[in-house]
Each structure stands twice: as C-alpha cells, then as structure tokens.
Amino acid sequence: MSDAAENCETSTTTPRTFGEAWPELNDGLNYTDSVRPSDSGSTLIEFYSIKHKSSAPLQGWLQRIENGQITVDGRVVTDPNTIIRACSELVYHRLPWNEPDAPYSLEVLFEDDHLIALNKPSGLQVLPGGLFQQRTVLTQLQWRASRQSSSLMHQETHPHPVPVHRLGRGTSGILLCAKSKLAKTRLAxxxxDGTSVVGSNRYSDACPCKRRKISKIYRALASGILREDEVVIMQPIGTVRYPGVAKGLYIATSSGKPALSKVDVLERDVQGNYTLVQVEIQSGRPHQIRIHLSFIGHPLIGDPLYVTGGQPKCFDPEFVDESFAQDGYKIVVLIFGFFFPFFLSVNFFHA
Incomplete structure (x- = not known):
C-alpha cells in the first residue's frame, strides 16, 4: 500500500471537529456604489431613495445618512442634501446585526494538502447570503485557517479552503472544499463533468454512474408511496416571478434548463405514508430534488413551498418567506466520489 493510501486511512479513522461559537453580532456590511454621469448633480437622499428604494423607504435612508452610515469618497456625510458628482464612490455601512441561530461545529471527514471534506450540519449556510453573512461554513474555514497560519507563520502560501459546491442551508452531508488552486480547478x-449530456434523449447516455468522476447521492423522505422501485426524472427546471423572491422562484417548467434525477426506493412505510428514497442527480439545478419529487407527485416531507407538479403552494406574499426559495431542508448527502475518500486522495490528481 502506498504512503498516500496509508495517510488517507489514518485521516479517516479519527474524525475531528472544529468551529468557534458565533459572536452575538456580526461585523455589518459595506455596500459600494459608483456615481454615474447620469446621476451627477443629484442629492445624496435622492440617489439612495431612488436607486435603492427596495432596501428602505425615504425615511429609512434619511435616518441612515444622519446616523453617519454613508461615506462619499471616504468622508462621512450626514447632510442628505449633499450634491454628488460623477465617479464619486458612495459606501453605505450597514450596522452589525444578530443573525439567526445556526450551528458552528464542523466535522472533518478527510483532509490532505489539496482538499478537506466536511460533514455539514443542517441549518448552516455554506456561503454568505441574505441574513447569513457571517454564520457560514466559509467563515469557519477562514477562522480555522487564520489560527493555523498565525501559528505556522505562512498565511500567504496556504490560503484558506473554499467550498467548491453548495449544499442548501437545511441540507446535511459531505461538503468538499479546495485547499489549492489545482484542487479547485479539478473539482470544479x-x-x-457530464452535465452537457443531461438533455440527451437516451437515459443510458446520461446515466450519472457511467459518466461522472464525482457522483452526488442524496437520501430524503418523500410523501406518499412510490410504486416503482426506480424512477428517472428528466423534467426541465426554470424560474418564474414570485412574490418576495427577487431573482424569481425555481419551478418545473418546459422552458427551463435540462435536469436529470435518478430515484431509487430504499424503504416504504405504508402506515406512515412516506417513502425513503435515494436520489442521484446528474445536473445541479437549484432545489432540483425538491422540484423533481414534487413533480412526480411525491413532495418532500415538510416542504413548505413545493407541491405536486413541481409548483409553489400559493402566490400569497404573506405566506412566502424568501428563505424557502433559497434553502433546502432536511436532505442528507450521502457520498461524493467513488471509493471516497481513497479515490480522491490517491488518484485525484492523476486522472
């Protein structure tokens, strides 16, 4: 057995965890704008109340300016009637806030010089977005790398790891993070790999197990009883305008992008009226498993949004929380890569 294989076995037999408790408040955010010639001569309040009216009403922007949260070319400006000029840099300094609760402890499943595989818990967001700007996997990786680099004094040569794919905030499972440029390029x-053949008319041509070097396999609870032991879903997924969701909501639609999911039944609970399924996805469309299972009439247990047909429950903006559209929920990611992690450690950079 090679040294690499021995190292791999050693690293996977003693899982370890890391993570720092979240501070009560995050560091806030800075939003930068460059004044265009067409906006030159406007007042500061006119610029923000018109350009960013969706962020706050007029009175809200007045309060932010008077609080000293706006700088113009690096200088704090508290007069809302200040005239702005073309090419000036405006920065709105959003005050720190308390982000929603999220777990912070991460288990290391495997690590070498090129990558780290984490067991991401449900409830933790991978990358910053929405209300979660600090309470993310990325932040914990940055903090961990900072501690290591301060003790080893070589931060420049060993940048912090970065996730190379995403898992929904509510999804738990294996998350791969690259520690080197080579790993990031190869993993990406x-x-x-294989997504270009998803639109093929022949499933055998697009079968994930035949084409991909990394397979994504999930387990989930679907409502109702699936009669077939295996179902292949090739329903396109696209977006539609939806109240409360700025970028649109992903749904099953013939005008969307090709998507393929292979569903295998693991267990049927007739009394509980649910089916435990294993889903292998070829494409990686947002909310693909949720949409595909609901499309065939078996939405995920507890899904707050999608119903039969891969459509949303209702169009009442008071009912819809944008986090429903940005977040999966309890789906467990089982495996990435064949013979993980031995394949990734020994053969990854020779493929």
Missing part, C-alpha cells in the same frame, strides 16, 4: 471540472 469534475462537478461539471
């Missing part, structure tokens, strides 16, 4: 290519 492996995740993209």
């Amino acid at each position: 290519a492996y995740f993209a």
Whole structure:
C-alpha cells in the first residue's frame, strides 16, 4: 500500500471537529456604489431613495445618512442634501446585526494538502447570503485557517479552503472544499463533468454512474408511496416571478434548463405514508430534488413551498418567506466520489 493510501486511512479513522461559537453580532456590511454621469448633480437622499428604494423607504435612508452610515469618497456625510458628482464612490455601512441561530461545529471527514471534506450540519449556510453573512461554513474555514497560519507563520502560501459546491442551508452531508488552486480547478471540472449530456434523449447516455468522476447521492423522505422501485426524472427546471423572491422562484417548467434525477426506493412505510428514497442527480439545478419529487407527485416531507407538479403552494406574499426559495431542508448527502475518500486522495490528481 502506498504512503498516500496509508495517510488517507489514518485521516479517516479519527474524525475531528472544529468551529468557534458565533459572536452575538456580526461585523455589518459595506455596500459600494459608483456615481454615474447620469446621476451627477443629484442629492445624496435622492440617489439612495431612488436607486435603492427596495432596501428602505425615504425615511429609512434619511435616518441612515444622519446616523453617519454613508461615506462619499471616504468622508462621512450626514447632510442628505449633499450634491454628488460623477465617479464619486458612495459606501453605505450597514450596522452589525444578530443573525439567526445556526450551528458552528464542523466535522472533518478527510483532509490532505489539496482538499478537506466536511460533514455539514443542517441549518448552516455554506456561503454568505441574505441574513447569513457571517454564520457560514466559509467563515469557519477562514477562522480555522487564520489560527493555523498565525501559528505556522505562512498565511500567504496556504490560503484558506473554499467550498467548491453548495449544499442548501437545511441540507446535511459531505461538503468538499479546495485547499489549492489545482484542487479547485479539478473539482470544479469534475462537478461539471457530464452535465452537457443531461438533455440527451437516451437515459443510458446520461446515466450519472457511467459518466461522472464525482457522483452526488442524496437520501430524503418523500410523501406518499412510490410504486416503482426506480424512477428517472428528466423534467426541465426554470424560474418564474414570485412574490418576495427577487431573482424569481425555481419551478418545473418546459422552458427551463435540462435536469436529470435518478430515484431509487430504499424503504416504504405504508402506515406512515412516506417513502425513503435515494436520489442521484446528474445536473445541479437549484432545489432540483425538491422540484423533481414534487413533480412526480411525491413532495418532500415538510416542504413548505413545493407541491405536486413541481409548483409553489400559493402566490400569497404573506405566506412566502424568501428563505424557502433559497434553502433546502432536511436532505442528507450521502457520498461524493467513488471509493471516497481513497479515490480522491490517491488518484485525484492523476486522472
């Protein structure tokens, strides 16, 4: 057995965890704008109340300016009637806030010089977005790398790891993070591998198990009883305008992008009226498993949004929380890569 294989076995037999408790408040955010010639001569309040009216009403922007949260070319400006000029840099300094509760402890499943595989818990967001700007996997990776670099004094040569794919905030499972440029490039290519054949009319041509170097396999509870032991879903997924969701909501639609999911039944609970399924996805469309299972009439247990047909429950903006559209929920990611992690450690950079 090679040294690499021995190291791999050693690293996977003693899982370890890391993570720092979240501070009560995050560090806030800075939003930068560059004044265009067409906006030159406007007042500061006119610029923000018109350009960013969706962020706050007029009175809200007045309060932010008077609080000293706006700088113009690096200088704090508290007069809302200040005239702005073309090419000036405006920065709105959003005050720190208390982000929603999220777990912070991460289990290391495997690590070498090129990558780290984490067991991401449900409830933790991978990358910053929405209300979660600090309470993310990325932040914990940055903090961990900072501690290591301060003790080893070589931060420049060993940048912090970065996730190379995403898991929904509510999804638990294996998350791969690259520690080197080579790993990031290779992993990105492996995740993209095979997606071009998803639109093929022949499922055998697009079968994930035949094409991909990295397979994504999930387990989930679907409502109702699936009669077939295996179902292949090739329903396109696209977006539609939806109240409360700025970028649109992903749904099953013939005008969307090709998507393929292979569903295998693991267990049927007739009394409980649910089916435990294993889903292998070829494409990686947002909310693909949720949409595909609901499309065939078996929405995920507890899904607050999608119903039969891969459509949303209702269009009442008071009912819809944008986090429903940005977040999965309890789906467990089982495996990435064949013979994980031995394949990734020994053969990854020779493929």
